[in-house]
Structures are given as structure tokens and as C-alpha cells.
Amino acid sequence: MIWKPNVTVAAIIEQNGKYLLVEEDQQELGMQLNQPAGHLEPNESIIQASIRETLEETAYTFIPQWLIGIYHWHSRAADTTFLRFALSGVVTGFDPNRTLDTGILRAAWFDLDEIRERRNCHRSPLVMQCIEDYLAGKRYPLEILIHYD
Template sequence: MSRFLPHVTVAAVVVDRERFLLIEERDRLGAAGAPTVFNQPAGHLESGESLIEAVHRETREESGWEIILDGYLGLYINTAPNGVVYHSHTFLARPVQRVTETLDEGIFGIDWYRPAQIETLEHAGRLRSPLVAKRIHDALEGRAYPLDLIRDLNHPQRAS
């Protein structure tokens, strides 16, 4: 029997004046020359870091923004077209300041989008995964939970 190992990721739904921060990136699953896709700042949890540390790091690396976390949107589980299962811990955040212009390789730009613009991207098939729209929908509905919902016994002082 094969061992099931989901990929643990984090994502930040960063909101500023009813606009959402999205990154434009190369579609890693698409064919060469495929159009870029849009996603929240997101990425894999690295060894030794807490979920909170990971979401701050990924947001800085992919968007250049420092953020303040306002809540935990939840655990989103999705199977990608390649069969990989992602467990994405998603946080609601607001921007503090842009701290760098240097972004991760494969990111072509960042910008702020209103819900109607994101819906247009969704209908055009330009969102990285169905999680992007679902996270925004949940944020708009006020579905965030307190950060102390996360109990990190490896990083108790950094769990919230």
C-alpha cells in the first residue's frame, strides 16, 4: 500500500479597501506558452517553521508585502489535475507595507483586484486553482476564525 503524503501549504488572502492582492505567475502545470494564472501569495510549509511564519515568508517572497494576520480562513483541501493533494492553511490578512521589489522566480506581477475583476479571471480560466475564488468568497462572507484556533505544539509562543 502506498503512503499518502499531502502537500502542506499556506496562503494569504490580503484585503485592502475591498480589493484583493493577487500574484500573476507561470502555470506550473500548463504547457509551454500557456497563459499566466493568478493566485494568492501561497506556498509550501518549510521544515522547522510554523504556519504563521510560513504565510508571512511566502507573502514577502511572492508579493514583497509585509502583512498583519486578522484571522484563519480555514483548511482548504484540493486535488490538483496532476493528482497531488494540497492541504492549504489559509489566512486573512491586511497589508502593512511593501518591503521589497524582488519577487520569487516565475512571478510576473502583483496587483490589487476587485471581486468583479477576479470573477472575470475565473470565467476565463485564469485562476491557479478553484481555491483562489473559494478563499475570496469565504473572506467576503466573513468566515475567518481567531488565530488561536491553531495549536502548534512545536511553536507554542509563535502559534498566534
């Protein structure tokens, strides 16, 4: 058996003290709260993946500016290891007519208290950890993410 982690991206987007999150329908778990996030696709850079996932899950156009962190997490429930690249940046456009990805109930802006109060609904512990790292001022230049074709 060959083992490999699932490589994912997440967008940490703060605007006026609120964070853009998605409510996802996870069949067996019910509604889960997460950053716009998803899996890296073949031939896609980390930056491209974060832009694509944010658009697909929120209908917002995301412009990444910083790497917040790289997170290694093993989900015991799913017996799966994730390697998450969290990027922060700004959103510019919004397409109100865009259909969101399957399983996404809605995208919305939440303040820090709302996010903390709903901790039991977080998709993973990485949701809060990424926000805490963002609040702590962790910022790394995107140039450290090298993509070769």
C-alpha cells in the same frame, strides 16, 4: 508508497475592496492568478509561512489576523492533494526594491469583478472559494493554529 498531502498557506488580503493577488508563470499552463501562497517549510508554523510567502511573492509585509478556512483539494491534472490554510490580515510595509520569487510575474490589486472575470486563469478553485468565504464573514482565531517545535 507513502501518501501525504502538500501543505500550503494562502494570504487573503483585502484593502479598499481590492484583493492582493499574484500572476504566476506556470510553464505549461501559462499565466495563472493566485493569492500569495506556497508550501509550508520544515520547522515553520502556518502563520510564519503565510508571512514569508506573502513577502517573497508580493514584497508586502503581511500581518495575519484570522484563519479563513482549511481546504482539502485534489488536483486531477497534477494528481496531487493539497491541504491549504487560508489566513486573512493586513499588509503594512512594501519593499519596492525586493525581487519577487521565481515565476511570479507581478503582484497587483484586483477588484472582485476582475477576479471573477479571470476565473479561467485561477491557479485552482481555491482562489475564488477563499475569497467567497472571506466575503461570507468566515473568521477563526489564529489561536486554533498550534505549533510545537
